[in-house]
Amino acid sequence: MLYLITSILLFILSIFIHLIWCRHKDVQQLNIALFFFISSVCLLIYFGAVYFHPYLRLEDTRSLWKFPLKLTAAFLYILLVPYYPVLYYSSFMHSPTQIIVLLLKEQGGITLKELSQHINDERFIIARLNSLIKNGYIAFDGYYYRLVPKTILFCRILNIYQKLLGREMGG
Amino acid sequence: MLTIDSIILTTAVGTFIIYLLAHLLVFRFIAVKGVLPWLMRVFFLGTFFNVILNIYLSLSKTKIMMESGILGVGFCVFLSFIIYGIMSFFYVLNIYGPYESSLSVRLIREIYQTLPQGSTIYEILKRYNADMILRTRLERLIGSGEIIVEGPIYRIGKYPCIFLTLHYIGRILNRIVLKTRAEHIKKKYK
Known part of the structure; x- marks a missing residue:
């Protein structure tokens, strides 16, 4: 659960950083390359944290909180990243x-x-x-x-x- | 020895491959009005395989699963299903969806048919036009139960409409990005 929460929080953080950045740009577009850059940095932060942080490094199959899901959480993060721009653009494209x-x-x-x-x-x-x-x-x-x-x-x-x-x- | 991570990812990706194969096989025989309901049916077929694969791996790898307990196993099955669902939805949203219903893709393909000369607007409209677009979409939406037809009148059906949901999510996101940016620009140039 801890790894999943960490990856989802980092995903939300990458969206927030991107939105803050967008507020300070005059061009009315999403700056999609920038979002992919921010989300890649957040993914590196995730891997850095789970492999080097003393608390996050420890896994325990008996505890749901520290259930060993490091890779699953990272995979989920990678899958969620493209949804943000896709949903955003779907609001522009009036099908x-x-x-x-x-x-x-x-x-x-x-x-x-x-x-x-x-x-x-x-x-x-x-x-x-x-x-x-x-x-x-x-x-x-x-x-x-x-x-x-x-x-x-x-x-x-x-x-x-x-x-x-x-x-x-x-x- | 498989880890819990690899069990979840193997079952999710494995199920997605089964889903993809079933999709390619089944959709050869599906008419336009059956597209949306069959997308759901094939997804449920994948879900069935997902559960079966999870149970099989849970039973054959008892050592890990016994350690994690029923709650742990249930959590793994749930996560595997979520990942499978996200992958399937992504495929439909970005690969199959545009192929089946994108206007731009269809227009490009219509022009491709007339290579190397190209097409005039009249030739394009003869092969693909607004009337065809409207009728195809109505057929699809009636087939999925998202809209109903009562005599000459079309109405929203009883089933939840995925297109409306996507529209509202996108609109909220759009509003957050564009409105906040518009306010910032207003302040900046005041």
């Missing part, structure tokens, strides 16, 4: 599913025609294509949309995954 359920939640009931006013090509196709161009995933010459080399590689990987999965193209 059509989120919009549908939010509309249904707010309005109680809604028809297909009303829903289609919110889910339209301008909002979900054109805007996404523009976002892909802006982020350098595709190129646009005024008439044709084309893929850049890194996106072609990404598509090839997806094709392998599709073969493994045996499903049609998603979307």
Whole structure:
């Protein structure tokens, strides 16, 4: 239990340090590389503490408090780290599913025609294509949309995954 | 001799591999409306294997487990399940989810189909458009019971909606980061 609490507290600490840092930056973004750096430092602190601190070094299989879970706690920490940015970004990305359920939640009931006013090509196709161009995933010459080399590689990987999965193209 | 740490990690990772194989096998035969319920079913199948693996290792490695007692064994099983759950959820959220439902991924793949020439907006819209997006999502949400349809009206169903939960968690996080930052900037430039 002690090792788990230590790793979870260090995870919360890394989020707090990151949030404090974000408060002092003018750019409205999450500074994700910085978060990974902070969380890596916290992980090193964890390993340093459990292998060198006299109290944390001792394990005892009979006591739940000092149950030998050094590696499990570290593994749990590593698994939790990517969840923070993923959940954060999911609040920015308004997916059509989120919009549908939010509309249904707010309005109680809604028809297909009303829903289609919110889910339209301008909002979900054109805007996404523009976002892909802006982020350098595709190129646009005024008439044709084309893929850049890194996106072609990404598509090839997806094709392998599709073969493994045996499903049609998603979307 | 296995340590408690290695028993937990072996069962969690082992179960995740079983989950992944079951997922790849089962999802070949699943229609769009069955995606969300089958994600849960495959997860429960993995949970079943997780418990079986834990019991097997607990019985075969009695020396460690006897020392730790029933409470210790229960705690190990619980931790193994939590780690398996986090890994499975991560896979769905970041690998399978984007493949199955990301608009950007689909658009990129549509353009990939027309290599090296590329696609015009009209060609893209002919193959993938807002109407298709809406119908696919409604089918998925009805299939999972998260929304129901009464005549021409769509309503929130009786099952808890994972998309709403994720939205609210993200919104809180977003508010903490952006609001505090906005207040700081306001003070700074006053």
